[in-house]
Amino acid sequence: MLDVARRQSAAGHDVALFGMRHPENEPQLYQDHFPSYAEFDPPPTSVPKRFKLMGRMLWSSSAARGIAAVVDEFQPDVVHCHNIYHQLSPSILRPLAERNLRVVMTLHDYKLACPTYQMLDHGKPCDACFGRHFHQAVLRRCKDDSLLASAAASMELWAHTTFDAYDPVATFICPSLFMLESMKRAEVFPERLRHVPHFVDVPDEFEPSTDSTVVFVGRLSVEKGVDTLITAIGALGGAAQLEIAGTGPVHQDLEDLADRVAKGSVKFHGRLDRSGIEALMKRSTCVVIPSRWYENQPMTALEAMAAGRPVIATGMGGLPELIDDGIDGRLVPADDPKVLAEVLAEVVADPEAAERMGKAAREKAISRFSAERHFRQLSQIYAGDA
Secondary structure, eight states: OHHHHHHHHHTTOOOOOOOOOOTTOOOOTTGGGSOOOOOOSSOOSSHHHHHHHHHHHHOOHHHHHHHHHHHHHHOOSEEEEESOTTTTOGGGHHHHHHTTOEEEEEOOSSTTTOTTSSOEETTEEOOTTTTTOTHHHHHHTTTTTOHHHHHHHHHHHHHHHHTTTTTTOSEEEESSHHHHHHHHHTTSSGGGEEEOOOOOOOOSSOOOOOSOEEEEESOOSGGGOHHHHHHHHHHTTTSSEEEEEOOOTTHHHHHHHHHHHSTTSEEEEESOOHHHHHHHHHTOSEEEEOOSSOOOOOHHHHHHHHTTOOEEEESOTTHHHHOOBTTTEEEEOTTOHHHHHHHHHHHHHOHHHHHHHHHHHHHHHHHHSOHHHHHHHHHHHHHTOO
């Protein structure tokens, strides 16, 4: 989102941002109109505070007032939304509709079809809620194995769907074809879905790997499958080193696992900025995305391809759309450390083949995921021509 905004500003467009107040926000022109900071994950322990948060999830009057004030002053032609669900809520859409503003929204996850947004039932792929069967999330306790949390998530999506909260959105942008087809199956505004892949900047020159390391970049949470990757690295007996960039709720669990099954072969960097991630990828042999959920179109994959590194990923969600197995990366089954270890061993043992796949990945990033192509498609959607 920030990359898009910067490029639009550089191209001469007037761009303003609206969101929740947060200590890590960059200073914003209209930040005085932002709704207050609220933390949903983990939720507060106090029952009254939980109910207050639940009310905000359903409808945030402060967010609605804030967006109304901003658009009245800024007078935009288009409003482009991302992940507005909890902290803002779709309450912000009504003031936009009342002012006849064109609204588009990029779908980064499956929230409009699945109350818990991940299409997972206790770690296993699930589409039981498709077709507006949101009660299934309560029956299965999909959200943190909690009846209350699952009920809150289900109520949120049921209310927003029943009362057409997202109706003001003219176009829903799907970065992957998998996302588009999933939303169609779930009956989420099928006629308003458009496929627009993300973009990535590609360095002018290809730089060969300088180290035989394997890299993971992303949130350290259960659905990302990093435990499978650590187990696979341990099975290699020191033949490859794993470097992990990111943090999240299972960070300590993963460090404990690495200490047990891959001692000395895993390094945790914590959260890195963009330059740190680029440096990590540049010296790596490959980048691994071991997800056990249906990834949409992760930027990590595109960034690895742009760096000329093959991506080893599970065949989940939109990942197979990015990788031609054996040509510019490898596809493996989810939750199978044995197969992942075998593929990693092959890639690390044959640096020439890894470099060949990396160069092919880089060429794909240039031809299919250029900024020019992305903004051409985005402009057509903003204008209502696509």
